[in-house]
Amino acid sequence: MTSPSTSTNWYYAPTGGHPPQTELLTDRAMFTESYAVIPRGVMRDIVTSFLPFWENTRLWVIARPLSGFAETFSQYIVEVSPGGGSDRPELDAQAEGVVFVVEGEGLLTVDDQEHRLDAGGYAYLPAGQRWTLHNEGSEPLRFHWIRKAYEPVDGLDRPEAFVTHENDVEPREMPGTEGRWVTTRFADPSDLRHDMHVNIVTFQPGAVIPFAETHVMEHGLYVLEGKAVYRLNQDWVEVQEGDFMWLRAFCPQACYSGGPGRFRYLLYKDVNRHAKLSRQFV
Template identity: 60%
Template sequence: MTYAFPPGGLPGQNENPEGTAVFTEAYAVIPANTQRDIVTSFLPGWNGMRMWVLARPLTGFAETFAQYAVELSPGGGCADPEPDREAQAAIFVAFGEVRLSIGGARQTLTAGHFAFIPAGAHWEIWNTSDAPCGYHWIRKRYNRIESLNPLEAFVIHESDITATPMPDSNGAWATQRFFDPFDMRYDFHANIVTFQPGGRIPFAETHVMEHGLYVLQGTARYLLNKDWVEVGPGDFMWLRAFCPQACIATGDEPFRYLLYKDVNRHVSLDLGGPRQ
């Protein structure tokens, strides 16, 4: 299995600068070919690291989460990655291998591994190999419910999760869920959604969840609000709550994306406030 990641580098001077990036009040598309060396970010306390910030809380943009694509050089990493003690983390490795330590327990993650790190946990992440590695990092402040048991960290490989077909799709549309959808402790989900060639979302979904979608493999035509856009490996899409969406997988290989969505909390009655 392959998992797309920002290409870095810089396009040739003969490339058309117009591109296909889109930024609207309802959705955004950040194509892979815009994820280049000159748009990387760096953080204090890290060694041998650069990252692409794909989503961040911003007026008229993402409200509930931030999403990074992080590249580590050999020996790169950080002993205390998260400065916000209310922030949870979801890590999905795209290539190479990283050593993740959560509360002192160490584990080596390779391409396809997913890790959940609850808010307040101490964790470290390092590239101990002799080759670069890359992973996706989703951050969200935990919307705590005191009556629920504390969350626990876990690590799993996506190949160990059985895909659940959507009803009446004959397996052409299926989801691998990293979280138990009925466990109310979690206030967000991360899934891998797969469409076989020709598979589709057969109606324009319109719902309260905010979405971040990073295309891991394949191509599709994707409906975002009123617009059909062509997307492929490494493209990132952000959809605000209630933005209509649909999908038709194209090409001759599966279309797969890593999906974020906020779930399992009441809607706040304060404009722009968190759901409780």
């Protein structure tokens, strides 16, 4: 059994509820042809979902494949009440997943190995993996669950399951940034068995992405901590902890972390595979 690490980080997690009738409408929610912003203020009880074979559990679906937008992944924020969980969490044998805990504690079983995950706990679960997850504590367990249809490659083995913690992974400095921009990479970027990465990106106050990144990877960016202004296509958007940004391929992006504290987000991207080629006109 793996014991939880003592986390030095804090992560924002939604708790639901509804605003009072006296509250004004927020207009930060946006859905465009190239990106979407789901602010934390709209993650209320009324938009939660439920899943088969999950007990005492609800979730916010913050990304799902949409043709012509972002097609490779889904992302949930899952809330498991005390005594809840699942012995049949994943019903798609071709779906791989990442679980990242932001609040509470859960008991994850992978094959017959038990792992206690607290905030900052990370698990990669390959397609076809047998696993269960339960909340045996007295407080809600909240975690991100990112799912993707695994793309096998002839001649490459499939990656194995692994469980770790953010505190146990050394962040890597982005070259030329003097440590102001670092990335915590849970999977080895040179391991081509992996076709998706889920990382944590951290900016110190005043740090920037000083160019418009424009690339083939789709992104989900959930803000774990802090605030910043983020460039999405042609717009500068102010975001804070609890907000989610969803970017289609080739959407230009940049960032300015204005402080006062650091700015951190959980980042999904698809990697290491050929682009799928249409046979529609062949």
